[in-house]
Amino acid sequence: xxxxxxxxxxxxxxxxxxxxxxxxxxxxxxxxxxxxxxxxxxxxxxxxxxxxxxxxxxxxxxxxxxxxxxxxxxxxxxxxxxxxxxxxxxxxxxxxxxxxxxxxxxxxxxxxxxxxxxxxxxxxxxxxxxxxxxxxxxxxxxxxxxxxxxxxxxxxxxxxxxxxxxxxxxxxxxxxxxxxxxxxxxxxxxxxxxxxxxxxxxxxxxxxxxxxxxxxxxxxxxxxxxxxxxxxxxxxxxxxxxxxxxxxxxxxxxxxxxxxxxxxxxxxxxxxxxxxxxxxxxxxxxxxxxxxxxxxxxxxxxxxxxxxxxxxxxxxxxxxxxxxxxxxxxxxxxxxxxxxxxxxxxxxxxxxxxxxxxxxxxxxxxxxxxxxxxxxxxxxxxxxxxxxxxxxxxxxx
Ligand code: FEO
Numbered sequence: 001x002x003x004x005x006x007x008x009x010x011x012x013x014x015x016x017x018x019x020x021x022x023x024x025x026x027x028x029x030x031x032x033x034x035x036x037x038x039x040x041x042x043x044x045x046x047x048x049x050x051x052x053x054x055x056x057x058x059x060x061x062x063x064x065x066x067x068x069x070x071x072x073x074x075x076x077x078x079x080x081x082x083x084x085x086x087x088x089x090x091x092x093x094x095x096x097x098x099x100x101x102x103x104x105x106x107x108x109x110x111x112x113x114x115x116x117x118x119x120x121x122x123x124x125x126x127x128x129x130x131x132x133x134x135x136x137x138x139x140x141x142x143x144x145x146x147x148x149x150x151x152x153x154x155x156x157x158x159x160x161x162x163x164x165x166x167x168x169x170x171x172x173x174x175x176x177x178x179x180x181x182x183x184x185x186x187x188x189x190x191x192x193x194x195x196x197x198x199x200x201x202x203x204x205x206x207x208x209x210x211x212x213x214x215x216x217x218x219x220x221x222x223x224x225x226x227x228x229x230x231x232x233x234x235x236x237x238x239x240x241x242x243x244x245x246x247x248x249x250x251x252x253x254x255x256x257x258x259x260x261x262x263x264x265x266x267x268x269x270x271x272x273x274x275x276x277x278x279x280x281x282x283x284x285x286x287x288x289x290x291x292x293x294x295x296x297x298x299x300x301x302x303x304x305x306x307x308x309x310x311x312x313x314x315x316x317x318x319x320x321x322x323x324x325x326x327x328x329x330x331x332x333x334x335x336x337x338x339x340x341x342x343x344x345x346x347x348x349x350x351x352x353x354x355x356x357x358x359x360x361x362x363x364x365x366x367x368x369x370x371x372x373x374x375x376x377x378x379x380x381x382x383x384x385x386x387x388x389x390x391x392x393x394x395x396x397x
Pocket of ligand 1: 080082084085146147165224225
């Protein structure tokens with residue numbers, strides 16, 4: 001469906017509400033996603049900013065035809081070459097043979113790599129502009145939000161920032177942020193940041209600085225996934241600043257996996273200690289929890305308590321994955337505590353503590369081990385760990 005989001009500016013992308021995973025099977029998308037593309041129809045130029053994932057090409061072209069003949073498109077802006085945004089590029093270019101393609105310098109490399117076409121690609125840089133007749137488009141490089149090739153376009157008067165991946169969400173319930181009533185928009189916004197952009201927090205902070213220095217008015221932010229920030233543009237900019245600085249709240253997340261319930265009993269005892277310390281907390285049994293949602297919960301928390309049984313001289317696979325994720329996503333400024341039961345080899349706590357430290361996380365307290373099944377003494381030690389860890393979590397970081 002086509003939405004006019006401002007004078008001469010149309011949203012012509014498509015929704016994919018049935019999609020349940022993204023990046024292959026890497027990230028969960030409970031509500032599916034959208035592939036947003038935007039059409040600027042002005043006196044001198046007709047500009048399409050971004051396309052859609054290739055299976056939705058026909059729907060994109062049909063949406064464009066509701067507004068203009070695709071052959072009238074004079075410029076295609078490819079803000080980011082990932083296939084969810086350039087999947088329909090070849091078909092659009094065929095339907096718009098006169099159109100030039102503008103992208104970042106790095107985009108000239110990746111678009112050729114994905115499409116193997118002899119298109120003349122024109123690189124733009126921050127501050128370059130395109131006069132479309134009554135409006136001016138300004139290009140803003142946005143490297144690592146999400147790839148080195150990422151960039152944004154500011155559509156002057158109506159002052160809409162076409163931000164591509166940044167500020168987006170895998171969210172399909174509303175076209176505009178102020179129409180989102182299911183209470184999930186902000187969770188999905190943070191989940192998107194955590195799972196897709198968080199390894200590049202330092203870059204994001206630098207891009208936000210640059211955006212402030214450019215000082216273009218931003219009335220709306222229209223990302224390439226999810227809702228358009230019609231009312232909350234300033235709010236999502238502030239949220240990205242918070243995320244990029246990895247600010248945390250004084251709360252804890254307990255994550256565990258267990259083979260014969262011993263480590264689950266320990267996890268519950270750890271939670272009792274957090275209760276005694278007055279620290280808000282959540283608990284996730286990793287094999288039955290959504291990995292992307294757990295990471296989102298972890299991102300805003302100051303402390304993580306991680307438990308695992310021993311499995312073939314290692315931690316259980318879900319815990320190994322979590323430890324790998326913490327390193328890959330480059331979480332910083334968090335405390336980690338460890339606990340778990342073992343039978344013959346007490347490797348679990350050592351592995352959790354070592355990998356957490358390797359990920360740059362602080363392990364302020366010794367973990368709790370239990371051979372076989374925990375009895376009162378061990379459970380009391382787990383509660384003491386939760387209590388002491390809770391006190392660390394409450395202390396100013
Ligand atoms: Fe939505 Fe990085 O692509």
